[in-house]
Amino acid sequence: MRSAQVYRWQIPMDAGVVLRDRRLKTRDGLFVHLQMADREGWGEIAPLPGFSRESRDDAEAALRAWSLAWRDGGEPLLPGLPSVDFGISCALAELEGTLPQEADYRAAPLCTGDPDELFAVLAAMPGEKVAKIKVGLYEAVRDGMVANLLLEAIPDLRLRLDANRAWTPLKAQQFAKYVNPAYRERIAFLEEPCKTRADSLAFARETGIAIAWDESLREDDFRFVAEPGVRAVVIKPTLTGSIAKVREQVNAAQAQGLTAVISSSIESSLGLTQLARIAAWLTPDTVPGLDTLNLMQAQLLRTWPGNTLPHLGPEALEPLL
């Protein structure tokens, strides 16, 4: 006997969360819950506005159709929408016991504004000190000064930076000018500095600051190849697709000597804890980019160890089937 349920949910976000120039007031998504005999599995389907190609309505229609077909005993193909394929593959993997329980709950602390806050967090961080800062939101010169200040003040810090393609080559140069060349090696990577890949590659060559691809992975002509100055790829499973596809991408990156970083698409705590398991399994040597739970006002179903946000149970879910 199989049963399948699809749920809708909505979580209020912290007041200041801005994504691609728009304020994200709520995070809206779906869960799928599959049961067979005494086994069960959950998966999260939450297209990220401004990043996912599919809308939430598209995702819901595809998820409903797949779930009904599976419940009726079929082995339907994954629908081919990345967020839906990711969520269904997680639910199936839990059901089949193929997603290991062990998780990597280290998260590179994410700092969008005040570097002072980051000082406190890093001072209390055991082991490898790695943090991520959003750049490109203010003046490039200010970003350069902040990065330089942090690298100077915390000698064992490695920084990940993310410009989300905000800079012209000139602005990227203005940023680099303020980062002491002696510290540049401790920029683990700067995600997508410029609008085009060619400009980003030129930036890496000219400044010695390593870059990482994130947005580029969703472009049709993107290939996993080693190029001078490229150190890492950021893999966001909700934007990628099934666990199998995520695994293929991790392998393709590692085969080229690139670091693969499993990263959040601002999933709820359910999806994030599954990403922490995927990271422990597929990229055990790399701190994942999963510090996004505190952008929300609540956790859903499963909790992230040590997180103090309120926890909402099944009563917060709206069943759709």
Ligand SMILES: O=C(O)CCC(=O)C1=CC=C[C@@H](O)[C@@H]1C(=O)O
């Ligand atoms: O990668 C991380 O460390 C955290 C996730 C993160 O930075 C992002 C998640 C989703 C959308 C973006 O604003 C941002 C990114 O661009 O990588």
Ligand SMILES: [Mg+2]
């Ligand atoms: Mg990014």
